[in-house]
Structure formats: C-alpha cells, structure tokens
Amino acid sequence: MKGNSIYVFRRWWERYGVQTVLAVLALVAAGLVRHTNGAVLFEMYQALARPFEANPAQQEQLVNARIRELEQRLAEQERQNQSLKQLVGAVGDRDRQPIFAPAIGRSAHHWWNHIILGRGRRDGLKKGYIVTAPGGLVGRISSVTDRTSRVLLISDPTSRVGVTIGRSRSMGFLRGQGTERAVMEFFDKVPDVKAGDTVSTSSLSQLFPPGTPVGSVESVKLNASPAPEATVKLSAPIGNLEWALVEPNRPISETSSDTTLDAEEQPQEEREDGFEEN
Amino acid sequence: MRRGLDAIVTVGSLLLCLLLLPTRIPGMELLGIGPNWLLIWVVAWSLNRTVWQGVLAGLTIGIVQDGMSSSHPTHAASLIAVGVLAARLQKQRYIQEDFISVALVVFGMSVVAETVTALQFSIDSLWGDASGTGRSLSEIWTYHQRVTLASAILSSLWAPAIYFPLDRWWGKMNLLE
Incomplete structure (x- = not known):
C-alpha cells in the first residue's frame, strides 16, 4: 500500500x-x-524612461524662471510675515529645500491615481514628503525605491486633505474624484463659501504643510448630505505633469532620521481621520 | 535549451507588459486610461491552457500588480477571474483565430475584470473600512461605467499586438514537443 x-x-x-x-x-x-x-520593475522602468524625459533643460529653465519670480515675491511677504510673527511671538518657520523630480509614469492601474517620479531614496526623497507643481499641491510620496518614488495624488479617492477656504477660513476636507476636480466637504453646516474662492491646505492638516495652494471653488452644493460640499478645481496640472517639486513636510532638522518620520506616520493618519468626523 | 528560450520569451513578454503599465503614450490613452496590458497577457496565456494554469497566471500577475499600484483591494481577483474564463472558453472549439475574435474576447474580459474590481470596492465600502477605498457606492459604479468602456476599447484594440506573437511562439513550442 x-x-x-x-x-x-x-x-x-x-x-x-x-x-x-x-x-x-x-x-x-x-x-x-x-x-x-515593485522596486525592481520601477527601477527598470526609470532606466528605460530616462531618454524620454521631457526636455529637462528647457522645462527646468521655465519652471526655474517662474519659481524665481515667485520666490522674490514670497521673500518680501515672508519678511513681513516674519516680523509680524515676532511681534505676536509665534515660533517655527520652515526652511525647505525643494528637489526637482521628473514625472516618468502614471499609476499602474486606473482605479488608483498615482504618478511615478524619477527621483528616489538616493536623491534624498522619503515616504511622506510633499509633492507640488507650478500651480499648487499634487500629492504625497507613498513609497520610494532607490531611483523612483510613487506619489499618491490628491485626486485619488483615498486621499484626504484638510483644507480651508482662503477668504472665510471655513474648514473642511478634500476628497479626490479621480479627475482634475475634487470635492470639498465642510465641517460647518452653513459654510461661508462662493464660487471662485481659493482653497489651500489648512493649519489643522498634519500630512501637508498649511497654506499650500490647492485649487479654487467651482460650484457649491449647500444642501448635500451629510455635509455641505463644494466642487474644487485643482490648480496643479495633475493630468499632464512633467516636473514636480518635492519637499519634506517638516523642517529638515525634524525629519533627519527615518524613525521619527515613521513614528509620526500612524498618529498623523489617525488624527486626520478623527479630524474629519468632527 | 529550447525550454530556456521559451521561458525567456514568456517572462520577457510579461516584463514588457509590466513596464508598459505606467506609460501613457499619446494616442494610446483615453480619458487618461491606457490599455490593460496584463489582462491581454493573461488572456493570451490562458486561451490555449488549462483552468489551473489560468488561475496561476492570474494570481502571480495580480500579486505583482499589487506591488506596483496598491494591494487593497487585490488585483489578483479580477485577473484570476479572467484567467479562468479565458481557459474555459476553449478557443479551438468555439472561436476562430482572427483579429476580431481575439479583440472580442479581450473586450469581454475587460468588462469582467472591471466589474470584479468594482465589486471588490463595493464590498469594501459596504462592510470594510470605507476610509480604505474612499468611494461611495454610487461613485464606484459611475466610475466603473466610465472606466470600463475606455479600458475595454483600448485593450481590445491593442490585444492582437500581444496575442499574435505570443500565440505563434507557444504554438511552435507545442509542435516541437
């Protein structure tokens, strides 16, 4: 047997x-x-996509020119802001050094909204770093390999960003819709908002630096359930991004080691979630 | 030697499909959606194989795609469904081998795959943690409608480009054995 x-x-x-x-x-x-x-695959993809990167010199020049213009304006504003803050006694300013990164790919499946950047760990990028583009906020790095990183776009439905209306400071959070438009849900029952208002990240958001431009209100639906909603047109050209700027969420001194960032990661997510229920 | 070459062609073609995933080449996208290359590969693999081989291909490739985009909900479910159905079709008996039929099979399979994914999201939004998927039921099915058509059209148009070389190759290998 x-x-x-x-x-x-x-x-x-x-x-x-x-x-x-x-x-x-x-x-x-x-x-x-x-x-x-997918580290192996993305590394390979980066090596193959390198020759096709969109005319980096010219792009960078254009972006740089625009940035220099804005930086000059900003410097003036920041100086005023600084002196005002000193008067009020507030502490903590941001000293960020942005890293340029080419967008080399889009999400590997269309139910998710990611972009792949052609810079990674070797260029100093880390999980949780903030990605912006000329125009405004783009998203947040969700994973990195040696030479690439994957960005969860704010247009992804799983993405939640605490935002505020520039004019009235009405608070809410932004939910992606998979397109260039996103929905902002307000915490107030009767928010002060109208079409054309600018939307930026709120100071209560832990995942994104406060005051980063996000977009502008296109239409308002006050009787939406469960909370009033506004359709927000994202100001960054997320659909055809070629270059992006990456910067740490906190001042570099605070995020110098991986462990502190990861340790902060979880409570941050929870805080953001708890925040939206208020 | 011959087996080694066969393995290289099979793995190489799969690798090509994987590397095509993040690209959006102009003229190859609709509404920001590209062809579902992996689905085409799974259909090409499964059409002349057994159900178990279809399941295995769907599972393996699904896990790889999880690594490349997001593992929640898993891509393996839709690709396994496609592998099983494509293997059950028994092409030799019911379908003639030409551009139209392969394109039609891929069109149908894309619809199946998108529906499975939409169902996974629905289950999540009904019973799972809604924060994981972030979509409400109505949003999921509106998006499903929009995405299914674009993905199915593109995938079926590009299917012959993957299917015919692979089918030729595997056919030749079978003959030699």
Whole structure:
C-alpha cells in the first residue's frame, strides 16, 4: 500500500514536477515584487524612461524662471510675515529645500491615481514628503525605491486633505474624484463659501504643510448630505505633469532620521481621520 | 535549451507588459486610461491552457500588480477571474483565430475584470473600512461605467499586438514537443 502511494507520487512528480516547481517559483517571485512595492520593475522602468524625459533643460529653465519670480515675491511677504510673527511671538518657520523630480509614469492601474517620479531614496526623497507643481499641491510620496518614488495624488479617492477656504477660513476636507476636480466637504453646516474662492491646505492638516495652494471653488452644493460640499478645481496640472517639486513636510532638522518620520506616520493618519468626523 | 528560450520569451513578454503599465503614450490613452496590458497577457496565456494554469497566471500577475499600484483591494481577483474564463472558453472549439475574435474576447474580459474590481470596492465600502477605498457606492459604479468602456476599447484594440506573437511562439513550442 505504502509502496503504491510512493509509486503514484513518483508518476505524478514525473508528469507535473517541473510545472509545480515553476509555479511555486513564479508565486515566490511575485510575492517578492509585491513585498518591495515593485522596486525592481520601477527601477527598470526609470532606466528605460530616462531618454524620454521631457526636455529637462528647457522645462527646468521655465519652471526655474517662474519659481524665481515667485520666490522674490514670497521673500518680501515672508519678511513681513516674519516680523509680524515676532511681534505676536509665534515660533517655527520652515526652511525647505525643494528637489526637482521628473514625472516618468502614471499609476499602474486606473482605479488608483498615482504618478511615478524619477527621483528616489538616493536623491534624498522619503515616504511622506510633499509633492507640488507650478500651480499648487499634487500629492504625497507613498513609497520610494532607490531611483523612483510613487506619489499618491490628491485626486485619488483615498486621499484626504484638510483644507480651508482662503477668504472665510471655513474648514473642511478634500476628497479626490479621480479627475482634475475634487470635492470639498465642510465641517460647518452653513459654510461661508462662493464660487471662485481659493482653497489651500489648512493649519489643522498634519500630512501637508498649511497654506499650500490647492485649487479654487467651482460650484457649491449647500444642501448635500451629510455635509455641505463644494466642487474644487485643482490648480496643479495633475493630468499632464512633467516636473514636480518635492519637499519634506517638516523642517529638515525634524525629519533627519527615518524613525521619527515613521513614528509620526500612524498618529498623523489617525488624527486626520478623527479630524474629519468632527 | 529550447525550454530556456521559451521561458525567456514568456517572462520577457510579461516584463514588457509590466513596464508598459505606467506609460501613457499619446494616442494610446483615453480619458487618461491606457490599455490593460496584463489582462491581454493573461488572456493570451490562458486561451490555449488549462483552468489551473489560468488561475496561476492570474494570481502571480495580480500579486505583482499589487506591488506596483496598491494591494487593497487585490488585483489578483479580477485577473484570476479572467484567467479562468479565458481557459474555459476553449478557443479551438468555439472561436476562430482572427483579429476580431481575439479583440472580442479581450473586450469581454475587460468588462469582467472591471466589474470584479468594482465589486471588490463595493464590498469594501459596504462592510470594510470605507476610509480604505474612499468611494461611495454610487461613485464606484459611475466610475466603473466610465472606466470600463475606455479600458475595454483600448485593450481590445491593442490585444492582437500581444496575442499574435505570443500565440505563434507557444504554438511552435507545442509542435516541437
């Protein structure tokens, strides 16, 4: 009886052995790819996409010119702001050094809204860093490999951003819709908002630096359930992004080590979630 | 030697499909959506194979795609469904081998795959943690309508480009064995 079952197994092995081993190998390889968030594939993709990067010199020049213009205006504002803050006694200013990164790809499946940037760990990028573009907020880095990083766009439905209306300071949070328009849900029952108002990240948001431009209100639906809503047109050209700016969420001194960032990660998410229920 | 070459072609074609995923080449996208390359590959693989081989391909490739975009909900479910259905079609008996039929099969399979994904999201939004998917039921199915048509049209148009070279190759390998 026992000899028979061994014989049967040997026959089976001779017939299907190679296939079984190959199948197990394929599954293990797939598991590894998943575990590393597709690092191998994205690295390869980056190497292949490099020659096709959109005219970096020219792009950078254009972006740089625009940035220099804005920086000059901002410097003036910041100086005023600084002196005002000193008068009020507020502390903490941001000293951020943005990193330029080319957008080399889009999400690998259309139910999610990601972009792939051609800069990664080696260029100093980390999970949780903020991605902006000329125009405003784009998203947040959700995973990094050596030379690429994946950005969860604010247009993704899973993305939640605490935002505020520039004019009236009405608070709410922004929910992506998978398009260039997003929905802002207000915390107040009767928010002070009208079409054309600017929307920026709120000071209560832990995941994004406060005051980053997001977009402008296109239409308002005050009788929406469960909370009043506004449709917001995102100001960054998320649909055809070629270059983006990446910067740490906090001053560099605070995020110098990985551990502090990761330790902060979880409570931040929770705080943001708890925040939206208020 | 021949087996090694076969493996290289199979894995190489799959790799090509994986690397095509993040691209949006002008003229190859509709509403920001590109062809579902992996789905085309799974259909090409499963049409002349057994159900189990279809399941295995769907599972393996689904896990890889999870790593590349997001693992919640998993892509494996829709690709396994596609693998099983494509293997059950038994092309030799019911379908003639030409551009139209392959395109039609891929069109149908895209609809199946999108519906499975939409169902996964619906289950999540009904019973799971809604914050994970962030979509309400009506949003999921509105998006499903929009996405299904674009994805199915593009995938079916590009299907022959993947299917015919692979089918030729695997056919030749079978003949030699």
